[in-house]
Amino acid sequence: MKILVCIKQIPDMASKFKPNAANTWFTETDLAFRMNEYDEYAVEEAIKLKEKQGADPSDLVVLSVGPARVVEALKKALAMGCDRGVHIHDDESNLKDPWQIASLIAAYAKKENFDIIFTGMQSQDRGSGQVGVTLAGDLGCSCVTTAINFSLEAGVVTAKRELEGGAKGVVKLKLPAVVTCQLGLNTPRYPTLPNIMKARKKEIAVLKAAELSAEGPRAVTEKFYHPVKKGTGLVLEGEPAALAVKVLELIKEKTTVLRG
Amino acid sequence: MNFELTEEQKIIQATAREFAEKELAPAAADLDRGGDRKIFLGNLAKLAELGFMGLGIKADYGGAEAGSVALSLAITEIARACASTAVTLAVNNLVAEIIQAAGSEDQKKKYLRDICSGAYPAASLALTEPCAGSDSAAVAVTAVRDGEEWVLNGSKIFITSAPYAGVFAVFALTDKTALKGKGISCFLVEAGAKGLTIGKEEHKMGQRASATNELSFDNCRIPADALLGKLNSGFTSAAEGLAGGRINIGSLALGIGLAAMDYAAAYSAERAQFGKKISSFEAIQWMIADSYTELEAARLLLMSAAAKRETGKSHMKEAAMGKMFATEAANRACYNAVQILGGYGYTDQYPVERYARDARVTTIYEGTNEIQRLIIAREILKSI
Ligand SMILES: Cc1cc2nc3c(=O)[nH]c(=O)nc-3n(C[C@H](O)[C@H](O)[C@H](O)COP(=O)(O)OP(=O)(O)OC[C@H]3O[C@@H](n4cnc5c(N)ncnc54)[C@H](O)[C@@H]3O)c2cc1C
Numbered sequence: 210m211k212i213l214v215c216i217k218q219i220p221d222m223a224s225k226f227k228p229n230a231a232n233t234w235f236t237e238t239d240l241a242f243r244m245n246e247y248d249e250y251a252v253e254e255a256i257k258l259k260e261k262q263g264a265d266p267s268d269l270v271v272l273s274v275g276p277a278r279v280v281e282a283l284k285k286a287l288a289m290g291c292d293r294g295v296h297i298h299d300d301e302s303n304l305k306d307p308w309q310i311a312s313l314i315a316a317y318a319k320k321e322n323f324d325i326i327f328t329g330m331q332s333q334d335r336g337s338g339q340v341g342v343t344l345a346g347d348l349g350c351s352c353v354t355t356a357i358n359f360s361l362e363a364g365v366v367t368a369k370r371e372l373e374g375g376a377k378g379v380v381k382l383k384l385p386a387v388v389t390c391q392l393g394l395n396t397p398r399y400p401t402l403p404n405i406m407k408a409r410k411k412e413i414a415v416l417k418a419a420e421l422s423a424e425g426p427r428a429v430t431e432k433f434y435h436p437v438k439k440g441t442g443l444v445l446e447g448e449p450a451a452l453a454v455k456v457l458e459l460i461k462e463k464t465t466v467l468r469g
Numbered sequence: 470m471n472f473e474l475t476e477e478q479k480i481i482q483a484t485a486r487e488f489a490e491k492e493l494a495p496a497a498a499d500l501d502r503g504g505d506r507k508i509f510l511g512n513l514a515k516l517a518e519l520g521f522m523g524l525g526i527k528a529d530y531g532g533a534e535a536g537s538v539a540l541s542l543a544i545t546e547i548a549r550a551c552a553s554t555a556v557t558l559a560v561n562n563l564v565a566e567i568i569q570a571a572g573s574e575d576q577k578k579k580y581l582r583d584i585c586s587g588a589y590p591a592a593s594l595a596l597t598e599p600c601a602g603s604d605s606a607a608v609a610v611t612a613v614r615d616g617e618e619w620v621l622n623g624s625k626i627f628i629t630s631a632p633y634a635g636v637f638a639v640f641a642l643t644d645k646t647a648l649k650g651k652g653i654s655c656f657l658v659e660a661g662a663k664g665l666t667i668g669k670e671e672h673k674m675g676q677r678a679s680a681t682n683e684l685s686f687d688n689c690r691i692p693a694d695a696l697l698g699k700l701n702s703g704f705t706s707a708a709e710g711l712a713g714g715r716i717n718i719g720s721l722a723l724g725i726g727l728a729a730m731d732y733a734a735a736y737s738a739e740r741a742q743f744g745k746k747i748s749s750f751e752a753i754q755w756m757i758a759d760s761y762t763e764l765e766a767a768r769l770l771l772m773s774a775a776a777k778r779e780t781g782k783s784h785m786k787e788a789a790m791g792k793m794f795a796t797e798a799a800n801r802a803c804y805n806a807v808q809i810l811g812g813y814g815y816t817d818q819y820p821v822e823r824y825a826r827d828a829r830v831t832t833i834y835e836g837t838n839e840i841q842r843l844i845i846a847r848e849i850l851k852s853i
Contacts (some may be wrong), residue, residue: 281476284476284477403534405535407528408477
């Protein structure tokens with residue numbers, strides 16, 4: 210079984226983001242980076258699948274597009290249990306649109322014939338949610354998004370999906386398939402320290418983005434800005450019991466704390 | 470000059486931070502107030518599983534082989550959330566490093582695996598005695614050879630992790646006639662050894678989740694091969710390890726100091742008095758500026774000492790400097806943090822009073838800061 214997991218390195222989301230000189234994205238100066246949270250679930254699911262293959266030889270590749278710094282995220286995935294890494298070196302990846310990123314990954318993946326590809330549902334910084342599905346389209350694979358449960362039996366993927374309003378759906382798809390992973394799909398493991406050190410010996414192949422794809426953007430980011438701060442917060446009025454219900458609704462609607 | 474951590478060090482630091490935030494921080498306040506020790510021990514077991522108990526130990530013996538810099542980073546991150554967990558981790562690594570440096574192949578195979586894997590919930594270093602504190606060479610616990618055994622008698626005090634340690638590195642007098650400090654040997658005593666009693670647990674000001682107990686040896690018989698390193702060379706065997714221990718206690722203090730100032734700085738940006746955020750007052754800004762500057766200086770001293778240790782350079786002076794400076798900076802930071810929170814900082818509704826209590830002992834244990842100053846001066850003056 211050939212498995213690919215695609216990860217992105219994103220800035221610590223608690224950072225203060227400053228626009229770049231062209232006002233088209235944020236500047237990376239002084240930011241600390243980590244693996245996109247959704248992708249941690251993708252990596253964990255890929256490793257679980259590999260571990261389930263038992264004696265069957267499987268090849269689990271972790272891939273990231275980006276500048277030199279993304280090697281840290283790749284090494285973390287290798288320490289968690291991926292077999293080898295592919296670094297599509299691209300110093301301008303943060304300015305590329307989902308189409309361009311998917312095209313880069315597809316250019317590599319086409320030659321490798323992966324049975325299954327895991328990605329995060331979206332990145333925490335750009336949040337387009339398009340790279341996984343676009344990649345599936347490009348490769349002609351079946352695709353399921355926002356997976357909160359995954360299994361693979363006899364070449365058929367069964368995935369539970371999160372639908373709007375708390376409903377769930379179950380889909381089945383044939384291989385080769387792309388699965389985009391939602392938070393809560395599993396519990397991503399911490400890499401153990403011995404494995405972090407041993408991962409130094411795992412291969413990370415470096416490919417140059419320019420040699421893989423010259424696709425131009427399909428959606429150009431015109432402007433990056435912080436919305437003007439509104440002075441006041443939301444003021445709710447009424448009876449305590451009714452207020453509690455309103456607050457609970459707001460928490461469910463606006464935040465992720467009660468998701469599960 | 471390169472101030473960048475390696476990718477592995479960054480991943481270890483991030484793993485420690487994430488583990489500390491998710492698993493340790495939520496329980497720390499409760500454990501400080503006497504919460505269930507099982508939770509504390511459970512967290513130690515998880516840390517062992519991740520490889521934090523033998524950071525500097527060779528892979529052959531179950532360690533991570535990640536080096537002294539990574540150990541310092543990990544302890545700082547853990548201490549940000551729970552100083553009691555951090556001190557346990559520091560002592561386990563210290564004992565493991567002493568065994569790795571001085572132990573026989575059999576001792577290394579036997580004990581290092583169990584410390585690293587968490588089969589032993591913890592390991593203890595038993596040096597201090599009622600009459601041998603700073604004057605550690607005044608050790609009066611005796612070890613007398615009797616056939617194929619050693620017989621230990623006497624008592625130790627302030628022994629971290631004693632009730633749940635699987636093995637104790639015990640310093641005992643083996644040659645009463647030798648010059649002071651030259652007749653002391655180190656022994657590995659297993660928990661449950663006949664004649665070893667774990668005495669009362671101290672009620673401490675801080676780091677309360679970590680147990681600190683008396684030990685007494687009453688004709689405690691241990692096998693001849695329990696001797697660690699050479700006879701009468703206990704201090705020489707342990708000296709290297711103890712220098713590393715100082716870096717780790719400095720790193721622990723740094724973590725507490727950072728936790729305190731991070732909390733206080735954020736608080737100052739929220740709390741308003743006289744119609745302004747208190748962070749707009751210069752007096753508050755100075756405390757923030759002073760403390761972060763001192764903590765950053767501490768970090769650099771510790772990193773430089775750890776880097777020297779990792780690359781096999783002498784670091785006796787640097788480790789003592791790092792321990793002394795970081796622990797004092799951390800105490801000032803905690804003092805400032807309580808001050809910035811005002812009355813609220815003095816209550817247990819906010820974590821800074823715990824940080825202040827937890828930081829206090831760091832200038833005392835692993836050699837008081839007065840002793841660190843003696844070491845620093847000795848190292849400087851001996852080369853003149
Ligand atoms: C929470 C905790 C955990 C501990 N864990 C361990 C452990 O796991 N294993 C272990 O072996 N020990 C442990 N200790 C003991 C610790 O290392 C000693 O408390 C410390 O070395 C100081 O010894 P003392 O308490 O006897 O103080 P004393 O030596 O009596 O010192 C009292 C004061 O006199 C000063 N002083 C002493 N001599 C000099 C001098 N020559 N010049 C200037 N000033 C001097 C000291 O700096 C101090 O300020 C622990 C202690 C505590 C509180």
